[in-house]
Amino acid sequence: MNSLRDLTSDAVLRFGPYAFHPSQRLILEGDRPLRMGGRALDILQVLLERAGDVVSKDELIARVWPTSVVEEINLRVHIAALRRALGDGQNGARYIVNIPQRGYSFIAPVQRTLEATPVFIDSVHAPQHNLPARLTPVIGRDSIVGSIVRQLPVRRFMTLTGPAGIGKTTVALRVAELLLQHYRDGVWLIDLASLDDPAQVADYLTNSLPFDTGLTSRHALLVLDNCEHLLKRCRTLVDDLLAMAPRLSILATSREPLLARDESVLRLPPLAVPPASALYSVAETMSYSAVQLFVSRARARQQGFTLREQDLNAVRDICRRVDGLPLAIELAAAQIDALALVGLQAQLDNCLQLLTQGRRTAVPRHQTLKAALDWSYERLSPLEQMVLQHLAVFKMGFTLDAAIGVISSAVLPPMHLLAIVERLVRKSLLSVEQANVTPRYRFLNTTRTYALEKLENSGHLRALERSHAQYTSRARWFSGVPLAAEFVE
Template identity: 90%
Template sequence: MNSLRELTRDAVLRFGPYAFHPGQRLILEGDRPLRMGGRALDILQVLVERAGDVVSKDELIARVWPTSVVEEINLRVHIAALRRALCDGQNGERYIVNIPQRGYSFIALVQRTLEDTPVFIDCVHSPQHNLPARLTPVTGRDSIVGSIVRQLPVRRFMTLVGPAGIGKTTVALRVAELLLQHYQDGVWLIDLASINDPSQVVDHLANTLQFDTDLTSRHALLVLDNCEHVLERCRTLVDDWLASAPRLSVLATSREPLLALDETVLRLPPLAVPPASALYSVAEAMGYPAVQLFVSRARARQQGFSLREQDLKAVRDICRRLDGLPLAIELAAAQIDALALVGLQAQLDNCFQLLTQGRRTAVPRHQTLEAALDWSYERLSPLEQMVLQHLAVFKMGFTLDAAIGVISCAVLPPMHLLAMVERLARKSLLSVEQVNGTPRYRFLNTTRAYALEKLESSGHLRALELSHAQYNRRARWISGVQLPAELIE
């Protein structure tokens, strides 16, 4: 049963059908309290008290987050939440407008009154959720986080897809944090990594949610994390939910799409690495998220660490050879106190050694890169595992013709091989891009190091290297010119 709170005599700011009680942190529409988060109320108070003026984004952030460094996306999300709560733009009513290049302005007429009679209201509950506390800032993901925050309440079902260690869970949790105030029945994280049997998914869901699993009338966001090993069950559930629960939203993370109805798939890219031209300025290099992440994690590990101009080449090389993969960069930076930059850079010559370095505080599948890749590898069929190993013989990108020419055999006839390569790409173990209309596939360096170790352990590495060399010689002879190996592969 809701408790009651008495509002004492205080100034009230009135606009449209709303009464804002700043001292009581409350906004009423008639007698009905609006559900609104603390930051949104702080922003509203600043704007209403300065009604008619333009308040800059920097001033709003300084007023609302005086002791924190926050991304501008935070402000935009809370402004959007305010507009939704106030039905801004509906029935001709406007309250908050964006003034391009300047800031925001509250344009409605505001009347200040003094209330003599106490007002009794039901207490507005804090947002319901089971999200873990975030211990570190999210680096380099403002754009994609903002895009998902804007789209998800409308599209209702989105899936973040990418390889192990790319940061899918990090991005999903950040989106969930920013949407806490939007969903009346809460935001709920359902981590499916511990589920081995698809039949356990519904029971796990019931144990996680703090309400019954009849979602028909719920206005909630479900974050389904790590769906790749229970894809079919998740696909069936999401299809049912979207058909029967019109106010439910689902954000999934997976190493491959669910292929459900109305699914919006977003492939999460690596963090941007600076080009060679950015190696002459620390400030310019620090504008790239991969470097920002490396430096922030190095500082957490080594007190007093600072990036110097003479360090830029080494840091860029580390981030580039780790493909801008957040988990790999974090694990590498964690070794800065033991190896220093030069030692860390040298260790990347044996990339597999880096795969086995880890952190004990993470969930098991993220303690090391090897564990993260094991999670994907162990869920492949034996034939998919064999193809992944054999493709590791390619040091650079390769075409389907090259894959057929090097590793096709009686066990892997061309059509089967083509299907396997496409499946590995769908599972985010290979990336694919179009070059002059021809798809080219490549490994992340860390994934290739993992697969190459498996290939060497299988005893087939030497035979594949010979086949690869023979294919390159044939390709050069047919072309009649001395082509670089990467263009042949």
């Protein structure tokens, strides 16, 4: 097949029922324009220029994103959007095929014609959205982002959960960016963090959207960000929206599930951190996403920053001690020019310095890790706050029996303590691991540091330490065997 690479300004490429006008960035099905984003059109043009050939993924990325470093998931998502727009695979029509390990090929016959008169179309619009501009790449989340992008249009309602600083908003916004071309009526961010009154949620949603006729017939994606303090109202709102608008999709972020009907919950894990075992090369260390993020942000802060072999243990220690939390890693990397790696590592002995360093360009709750934790803590009941503080006496993981033995009291009987611990797990302030039959609970290092400071300020730390020591002695006495792991300090 002849190459179509040398296109004149008035060339029109025809295939199936479609006509592509490269000079106008326009594709028609008959006389109807298809809604298609700029990147999808760029990909289509490259594939049409090389119709019948296999175009490698690297070449496509280089042609479509010539000045940017992007993940392969970008290409896959736009290819999928392009196939959907063309009806690829429907009624026997095939246009774009994936050649495993090689790339993509446009396999339908393509004809080039010349038309001197341009097509005038008034109804072609740019994608509709209110998403903020992303200033830095998203690191270490390709698999999760790709999974949500594939599932969300089908499942319609998904909730991202996880602790403060884990990157729920970052992942949600990246998903929204990649789905811009899929939703005919746009992608809309509704940030609920500034609302305290549940009665205002519906009006706030309506005022954030550009639609005069409501959502009933809209094909759109809503990103409901920061739902945790308005759970009951958000639950009702989501149920109502999905029932009345069958083409609507919703992606929510919350530190705990909404428990709404048909909710698919995805708990966001920390970034991958290097193991405690020895590291032998820069390349090995850079294979972990927590290190990739640290190095990326350190380079943005300190020109010429390079990870060297003598730095590997320090960087690993930093990433592990902040639990692989993206926000904590970014805050740590921001201090690289002032403290250098050795100084930064020393500051992490209690994390307090890190907790109070700020990012002036972020929203208030993301400017410091302390602010992010304050956001969760201030929304706990007084009894939940007390339990969170008291549990910080455990340096390692602990069982429910250990928690009852150390902090239970007349004010806090065992059954109440169990219910509160389960609520703290749902709110992403504790994690739970199923060790054999007995669940074990654990703090993130940063959360424990925060809670321990609260406990010390309350004046109850010494009493809890004595209770912990007494319970440890009793457990050792009655067991007659080496102490359980929750007491290995």
